[in-house]
Each structure stands twice: as structure tokens, then as C-alpha cells.
Amino acid sequence: MESSPHALFWCKEVVVVWELTEFGFRLDDLDRNQFVHKMAGRDSTELVSCVVGLLEEFQGTHSSFLSSPVSGRVPISAGWCPPPLGSLKLNTDATVPKSGSSVVYISVELSRTKSSLSFPLFQLCHLKKKQEQGQSWMKFKAFLTENGVNLLEKRFLPTLDKMGKICHLFLTREHAFFLHNLLSGDGVQSIAQFQKEALFDDYRISSQNEDRIAFAIDISLLNRAVRSSVSICSELGGGGSNANRLQIKLVKKLPPNSTLPTPFLTFETKGYKSAVIQDVPISKPLSRAQVLELQTALDMAQDLPQTLVQVPDLNQLQNFVDRMKLVGDLLNVSISKYGDLHVQTSTTLITLGAEFRKLLVVGDRAVPPPEDQNVSAQIRSERAILRGDAQSVQVNVKHFSKSLQCHQVKPDCAFYGIAPQGACLTVIFQFFIPGTRQTDKSISLHCRLPVLDPS
Numbered sequence: 001m002e003s004s005p006h007a008l009f010w011c012k013e014v015v016v017v018w019e020l021t022e023f024g025f026r027l028d029d030l031d032r033n034q035f036v037h038k039m040a041g042r043d044s045t046e047l048v049s050c051v052v053g054l055l056e057e058f059q060g061t062h063s064s065f066l067s068s069p070v071s072g073r074v075p076i077s078a079g080w081c082p083p084p085l086g087s088l089k090l091n092t093d094a095t096v097p098k099s100g101s102s103v104v105y106i107s108v109e110l111s112r113t114k115s116s117l118s119f120p121l122f123q124l125c126h127l128k129k130k131q132e133q134g135q136s137w138m139k140f141k142a143f144l145t146e147n148g149v150n151l152l153e154k155r156f157l158p159t160l161d162k163m164g165k166i167c168h169l170f171l172t173r174e175h176a177f178f179l180h181n182l183l184s185g186d187g188v189q190s191i192a193q194f195q196k197e198a199l200f201d202d203y204r205i206s207s208q209n210e211d212r213i214a215f216a217i218d219i220s221l222l223n224r225a226v227r228s229s230v231s232i233c234s235e236l237g238g239g240g241s242n243a244n245r246l247q248i249k250l251v252k253k254l255p256p257n258s259t260l261p262t263p264f265l266t267f268e269t270k271g272y273k274s275a276v277i278q279d280v281p282i283s284k285p286l287s288r289a290q291v292l293e294l295q296t297a298l299d300m301a302q303d304l305p306q307t308l309v310q311v312p313d314l315n316q317l318q319n320f321v322d323r324m325k326l327v328g329d330l331l332n333v334s335i336s337k338y339g340d341l342h343v344q345t346s347t348t349l350i351t352l353g354a355e356f357r358k359l360l361v362v363g364d365r366a367v368p369p370p371e372d373q374n375v376s377a378q379i380r381s382e383r384a385i386l387r388g389d390a391q392s393v394q395v396n397v398k399h400f401s402k403s404l405q406c407h408q409v410k411p412d413c414a415f416y417g418i419a420p421q422g423a424c425l426t427v428i429f430q431f432f433i434p435g436t437r438q439t440d441k442s443i444s445l446h447c448r449l450p451v452l453d454p455s
Contacts, residue, residue: 138207138285140171141249148199149230149246151443156192157223159408163190163447169265169282170214170294171205178219182297183290188399189424189448190406191301198442200248209288212295213250216283217265225278229267232276245270253279301448305417305426307337307391310360314407314414317343320354321401327352330452331397333425334381335418336390337366342381345397353377362415391418393451395425403427403447411445425449 144152156178160167163180164187170177176199178192196203207213229246247268252261264279286294311317320343324331328345335341339361344353355377366389372380384390407414411429418425428446430439 138213138250140205140213141247142196142200142203142205144199144226144246144248145201148194149226151194151199153223153226153230155409156445157219157226159406160190160192161219161223162405162408163188163402165218165220166216167219168214168286168294169217170298171212173205173211176200177298179294179298182301183294185450187450188402189301189450191298191444191446191448193444195442209291212291214286214291214294215263215265217280221280222265225265225267225280229269229276229278232269251279301446303419304428305363305419307335307364308362308415308417308426308428309335309339309341309356310362311341311356311414311416312359314404317354317356318401318404318407321397321404324352325397325401329397330394331400332392332394333400333416333418334385334390334392335416336368336381336384337361337364338368338384338389339365340368340380340384340390341416342377343400344378355381363417391422393418393422393425394453395449395451399449400425403449406445406447409445419448422451424451 160178160180167190168177168179168182170179174196176194176196178190180190181187182189182191205211205213226246233246247270249266249268251264251266253264254260255262263282263285265282267278267280269276321331324343324345327350328347330345332344332346333342339357339359341356341359342353343355344351346352368384372383375383381390381392385392406427406429409429412432413430415428415430416425417428426446426448429444431443431445432438433440
């Protein structure tokens, strides 16, 4: 069932008929609004007569194809009343081109009297498609829970700030991600993932991109806003069900001396008699194509190495790496299926290394040969690599040290592994449900260190 204006004016077959009439205007001309307004006025009765004549001509020509007689008047549905005699009543129609980035809205306005119709039939608004704009329909609002405040303020945000000043905050229907360097490919990639229940209450999100929103944000400003809001919450005190709660939402505001609205992530703290609002500036939300690129990079970053070894004491490893930074800029890391982790840095004058043996292995494992028990760590590592029981990569010692900073989020254990073909060095931090040894699946954090060409 076509709408009246579409059937009379916009249908591609009808367009051809209109072009052959004495009116002679083209409906597919994007500049037709200006063209039509320059035309002489037309009497509404004349227009109605022309349309009815065309309809009768069409019915007469195609009467042999019609299974039943066609009435010259469309049945009137309930709630709709016909216009007075001498005028034509039409609804608004819209069309979306198959290609291009525009939506053409056509508003047909016909007066109820003859004298006021000067034939401005089409008012054209050439607008960008909201699907391509990406930001037009974006909405996000939630309340930070007490557990979410503790996770962000005391553990994750201070640590993520050390990974890099700017990160992407990626919000979906079920998760919130803090992502470093996934699109740039430079530096350490870090992926912090939270189920929405781990951070938020009354979580609401909507967008035309499958309810996904992503934007870049300054971690230090975000951390400062959370700390300040938490402090204000404790000072304001009670009053109502939503009092003393921290609300976070995505808004657009017009900054001073600016004509363009700017997006902000707003924190609102409500007390009994007052409310405090803090705005954290963010980037323009990512477009549909950029979100898809980010989602693809995130999916690729979730691949796990075939062999992971658990490092029980990150502080001890951090102490070794701090010494190695004084020797050189490059660090050789080898991981074997025997549960051995070997790190070493070298210069022309000195070689400094550390070995952690018989670590817990997750994934592919192997039994170490007896003849390797009494050889040096370097020889043992080289033999394991030749057998295919170990992999070795070279990374920047500063990147390795930066990944160790993640122990400040207080993980219960950490695993190191090398991706297939030595694509990257992966560090996975595991969290347990408090008071148990069961993995807390609502929180995850892992890093991917770029490898260097040994040549």
C-alpha cells in the first residue's frame, strides 16, 4: 500500500507522467525547491482536475488489466476527513536513496482555499542520514554502583592512566571496555572489560549502531572527575532514593564562545538540596565504520596464546626488569611448554637475565628432557626453541615494565604467553570472586606488547 503523495508524485512511473505534463518540473532535481518557488502560481482546482484526468486516463488505458472496477475515490478510513472542495490533501512522504548519504524529505502543503495556493508544493530538506551521522540518536545514562566506584577510582583508572593518557571508552548493551592503542597499533595494547553489572545500575544505552557507542577520553580527567564526585557524594549525604548516587551520562552542550555543541561525559551528584555536575570532554563519538573497525580489533585481541605460564610474584619480576632497564632498551622473552619464563637483555659488554622455572602451565605443555637439567638458562631456552617447545620474542623493555604496572589493579594471578607466529607478547590478569578461587567473569584485563624485529 503506497501513501497518497508517493503514488501521485514520487513513484518512478508517475515521475515520467509529470514530466510530460504542462507543469514540466522534475521531481528528482535536488534543487527543485528553488526551481518551484520561481514558477507562476497554479489554481488548486486546476491541479486537482489535472490529477483526476491523469487518473481517469490511466484507468481507461489499463481497464483490460483490472480485475474489478476501480472507483474514482479512495475509501475514507476512520479518523480521516476529506479536504474541502477545490483543495487536495496529502501526507508527508520521505525517500532514502540506495546510494549516497542523504535523506530527502518532501513536505506537500496544499491550502484549503484557491487564492493562497501559489504552487509551493514541495519543501525540500536535504539532511544527512542519521545512520551516517552516528551521533544523532546516541543516548547513554547509568548510575555507578559502590562496587563500580571502588573498581574505577581505587584500582583501574589510576593504572590505566599509566598505560596511556588517552583511551577509547566502548559501551555496548552488556559491557564497558577501556581500550588503549587498538586502532593506532603503536605502544602497549590494553583491554579492560567489565560487565555492566560490575560497574553500573539502571544502565541505559541506545544508538543506531546496534546500541554501541565509542569515543576517546582523557583517563586522567575521568579519574579526577570520579574522585571529585565520590568526595562530593560523601559530603552531600542522604535524601531520597537517588540521593548520594553518582549518575553518569552522555550529553551535548554548547561551550562558551562556541556555535557548535560539544559532547561530554557528565557526572551528576544529587544531594538533598543541591546537585553538582562535572563535565568531562570527550571526542566526537566514533562513526559506524570506526566502531566496526574498533570491534574487529577487539575481537582479534581476544585470541589467546596456545601456552600460558603463571607468574606468581609480579613484584619480583618488576624488580628484575627495573635493573634491566639500566642495561639496555630491548628485552628477549622466551616461554616454554615446560613452564619456564626467561627474560634477558644484552649489550656488547654485559648480559643480564632472569629465569623462572616450573611455573603453572595453561594450554599446551610438554615434559622437559632430563639432559637440560644441568645446563645454563640461556642454553636451556635455545634448545627448547629448536625443539619447537618454546617461543622467543623481543620487546621494548619500557613496554614490558609498563605492563607490569597493571599489578596495581590487584589481580589474583597473571599469565604470560606468546601469540602464534610470535605476533605479540600477551599478559593476562585474572580476578577471583572475593573469598573463592573461582574466576570473576565480570572483570578482565589483558595487555598485548608489540614485538620488535630482531634484525
